Amino acid sequence: MQKEFLELDGAIGGGQVLRSALSLSMVSGRPFRIVNIRARRSRPGLLRQHLTAVLAAAEVCGAEVEGAQLGSMSLSFSPGAIKAGDYSFSIGTAGSCTLVLQTLLPALLRAPDNSRLRISGGTHNPSAPPSDFLQHAWLPLLRRMGAQLELSLLRHGFAPAGGGQLELHVQPGQLQPLYLEERGAVLDQQARCLLAGVPGHVGARELERLAKRLKLPDEALHFVHLPQEHGPGNVLLLEVRCEQLTEVFAAFGQPRVRAEQVADQVAKQARDWLGGESAVAEHLADQLLLPLALAGGGSFTTPRRTAHLDSNIQVIEAFLPVRIHCKNLAPERVQVSLRTESPPIST
Structure with a gap:
């Protein structure tokens, strides 16, 4: 018996609506159709990284897909069984490796055996979380939830050249609930400036400005000089380690953006x-x-x-018997809680 397609309107958000739908479709087995993909973006439709995510998801679960072309504004995706494997995908541009990885990881956690995933493209992209964020902020929390996985950055890839590569090893398993109400005391702060084919004085100014803004000691400031052929690229990262979790904030050096402005972006986020x-x-x-x-x-x-957050809630609630509640606890503090009336999807 053929399952009914879930109908989605991509105009409620950007590429994340599509990526979340792909992840949820794979793990739930529910097919979907989406229209108006990235309709409100300056370049609507499927870009290279979105197309890579679609084709990669289709390979991981043997899906039937219609509309998987660059620029496509609509797509249908009917998943099959998730398969473990040794996967390798190339975006072909500086499109984000991390976003493709996040799309596939939920399915690989449901695979019948261990998997290895290699993705080539951009590892440090202004419109996506850098690999450092995944390694030091996001994945440690997934490990706390029971996930067994390791991520390696094999080569940095900056926009617009790309050429970076990530490798992920995943053991299948069921995630357990996580409760994060407080971050706890700040234990440490470390700032790192990545430079590839960019003059050293740019990084020096970024670190000097960030140290002044956040009162960081000299020993918390670090240069990472990468091979020139990896660039041009410049990223300023701040890792804040607390008792309950670690956060990573990032800003990217770009043409006609002063080093001090890059540092101010990171300081403001923190x-x-x-x-x-x-x-x-x-x-x-x-x-x-x-x-x-x-x-x-x-x-x-x-x-x-x-x-x-709101668009992601809509997509999740459309696929799963989960209810997500947002409660204002204070002017700048919202509690987001999830509960389900049915058992979570099992492996």
């Missing part, structure tokens, strides 16, 4: 989070929703509801 009492910052909050939904429960606090 101050916004550290100035309140929420456990997780905006980006991490958004990316915890789907793992918690697959675990069947959990909660966290975050400074505010965002458009990304």
Whole structure:
């Protein structure tokens, strides 16, 4: 008996609506159709990284797909059984490796055996979480939920050249609920400036400005000089380690953007989070929703509801018997909690 397609309107958000739908379709076995993909973006439709995510998801679960072309505004995806394997995918541009990885990981956690995943493209892209964020902020929380996985950065890849590569090893397993109400005391802060084919004085100015803004000691400032052929590229990263979790904030050097402005972006993100009492910052909050939904429960606090958070909630609730509630605890503190009336999807 053929399953009924879930109908989605991609205009409620950007590429994340499609990526979440792909992840949820694979693990739930529910087919979907989506229209108006990235309709409100300056370049609507499927870009290279979105197309790679679709084709990669189709390979992992043997899906039947219609509309998988560059620029396509609509797509249908009918999943089959998830297969373990040694997978390798190339985006072919500086499109984000991390976003493709996040799309496939939920399914690989449901695979019948261990998997290895290699993705080539952009590892440090201004419109996506850098690999450092996954390694030090997101994946440690998934491990706390029971996931057994290891991520390696094999080569940095910056926009617009790309050429980076990530490798992920995954053992299948069931995620357990996670509760993050407080972040705890700040234990350490470390700033790193990545430079590839960019003058050293740019990084020096970024670190000097960030240290001044956040009162960081000299020993917390680090240069990472990468081979020139990996660039041009420049990223400023701040890792804040707390008792309950680690957050990573990033800003990217770009043409006609002063080094001091890059540092100010990182400082603003960190101050916004550290100035309140929420456990997780905006980006991490958004990316915890789907793992918690697959675990069947959990909660966290975050400074505010965002458009990304709201669109992700809509997609998750459309696929799964999960209800996600947002409760204002204070002007800059929102509790997001998930519960389900049915058992979570099993392996």
